[in-house]
Amino acid sequence: PVVAPLLRVMRQLRSPEVGVPITISQLSRLSVPSLLLRLARRGLIYLALQVAHYLGLSTDTVVEEWAVQTIAAGSDTSDDRLFDHLHVRLRDHGVSFASASATAWKMGRKDLAKKLLNHETRASEQVPLMITLGEDRQALVKACESMDSDLVHLTLLHLLRRHPPHDLALMCRKLPLAVSLLLSYTRHRDPASLPQMLTDLDRPLEAAQESLREACEAPDPGKRRRLLEQLGKALGGSKHEGVRAVAQAARDEALVAECLLELEGQAGL
Known part of the structure; x- marks a missing residue:
């Protein structure tokens, strides 16, 4: 603000009704917005609004x-x-x-x-306070509506401290951005739990495919065969056609692993 309006403001502040004898140097150090807040905290709301309007400042x-x-x-x-x-x-x-x-x-x-x-x-103001109030599901929804992936990620981290992964997955089911970030986080931090997380998110085919991938990557042939056989049995009774196809693939891979074991055994004789 220019000097002349400030001088008029200071003259008003020095009046007996207000009683704030501030100098121009003191005001420059304090800043006008800080002065407005101090006036408001003294209960001089109307005066603070008048000063703000007069100087063209935010109220x-x-x-x-x-x-x-x-x-x-x-x-x-x-x-x-x-x-x-x-x-x-x-x-x-x-x-x-x-x-x-x-x-x-x-x-x-x-x-x-x-x-x-x-x-x-403003979601950045709203979401953290919703978490404080215990409105976890609503906080997650608002974060996703903002399309701010950083805000959604921070919200998920807060909620992971409060809720078991299964419960958090249920919260996320109909929120694509939250699902995407939750799966990314799980892959990075706890890949072994990814199939269960996919199951909790009602993605049985992806869960089955992830389990098959993990079983196929087992370094020990004997363990690989056992995991594949177990997976084939576990998924074989599924009502999901795609999951049954994964079960068959697991059984086929188990047979391949068994053949490799037999060949290794013969080679060792």
């Missing part, structure tokens, strides 16, 4: 602070009434709902926090 922090104070002072107000009051102001000013939601959560008003958070438009 976001002032409105967010107003929301925090409104929640703190609204202990006797129902969640529905308080939400209606907050929603109108925050929406009209285009301000984030996240800080108000976090304040409601800290004050033990979980239902109000959820209502406010549902109206937050």
